[in-house]
Amino acid sequence: MLIEVQGVTKTFVSRGGEQVVALAETTLDVQQGEFLTLIGPSGCGKSTLLRMLAGLVEPTSGRIVWQGTAPARGSEVGFVFQEPVLLPWLSVLDNVRFPLDTFGVDRRAGDEAARQTLELVGLKDFARALPKELSGGMKQRAAIARALVYKPRLVLMDEPFSALDLLTRDRMNDELLAIRAEVGATIVFVTHSVEEAAYLSDRVAVMSARPGQIRTIHTIDLPAPRGEAVKDLPAFHAWLSQLRRDLR
Numbered sequence: 001m002l003i004e005v006q007g008v009t010k011t012f013v014s015r016g017g018e019q020v021v022a023l024a025e026t027t028l029d030v031q032q033g034e035f036l037t038l039i040g041p042s043g044c045g046k047s048t049l050l051r052m053l054a055g056l057v058e059p060t061s062g063r064i065v066w067q068g069t070a071p072a073r074g075s076e077v078g079f080v081f082q083e084p085v086l087l088p089w090l091s092v093l094d095n096v097r098f099p100l101d102t103f104g105v106d107r108r109a110g111d112e113a114a115r116q117t118l119e120l121v122g123l124k125d126f127a128r129a130l131p132k133e134l135s136g137g138m139k140q141r142a143a144i145a146r147a148l149v150y151k152p153r154l155v156l157m158d159e160p161f162s163a164l165d166l167l168t169r170d171r172m173n174d175e176l177l178a179i180r181a182e183v184g185a186t187i188v189f190v191t192h193s194v195e196e197a198a199y200l201s202d203r204v205a206v207m208s209a210r211p212g213q214i215r216t217i218h219t220i221d222l223p224a225p226r227g228e229a230v231k232d233l234p235a236f237h238a239w240l241s242q243l244r245r246d247l248r
């Protein structure tokens, strides 16, 4: 096990002054090396849960416990957002090296690590490009490279492919699986797409809204490694129906 979410509740105070329970009494294990996906209606607390896993937001009550004694330091967690956040005045290489700069890694070692990670995400030839010269899918690959460059134990991805067209999204899904096979990081992923959830995940946690809670967790027993052929299996379609039912 990598992380235990123990009875975590998160309450926000809205601008009007009322309390909003974003997440209620949530208990969840994140297993070492797994691909865990959270699905659920808008506002059910998915992003809040990711931010708490990243240590960006403190639970109101309950605890998030990392395996062993290591606390969740910044360099142990990579975060990929829905909109790739790249610094427009920096080259792709400099964007990817940026977290290493902030961790105090020297420039040469940082460049080397950034180049290797760009190769991993298929952007080797765009190291000198500026973000505005990249397509949406390429920008998101650069953002993924930046989240992987310091080899975090945990990669959190909040609807990373939602803004992409379907074909690009399918391609990014396969690339993500390949990258994951190579780096072996634990991934917690958020999506609205049951297809994406079933295709990518070892487990899918289905959440319900108001108050945000985990309703059920499925182990997706589809063959590995996943590939396009999986999408033709009756078992894949059975999972889509199951997840859609759960979301209703």
Ligand SMILES: Nc1ncnc2c1ncn2[C@@H]1O[C@H](COP(=O)(O)OP(=O)(O)O)[C@@H](O)[C@H]1O
Pocket (backbone or CB within 6 Å): 012, 013, 014, 020, 021, 022, 040, 041, 042, 043, 044, 045, 046, 047, 048, 049, 212
């Ligand atoms: N910083 C915040 N201040 C106040 N309310 C918030 C804040 N962040 C999230 N919320 C509220 O918490 C609930 C869960 O939000 P969020 O985690 O973003 O949901 P999801 O990602 O599943 O759509 C929503 O009702 C949202 O309005």
Ligand SMILES: [Mg+2]
Pocket (backbone or CB within 6 Å): 046, 047, 048, 158
């Ligand atoms: Mg969200």
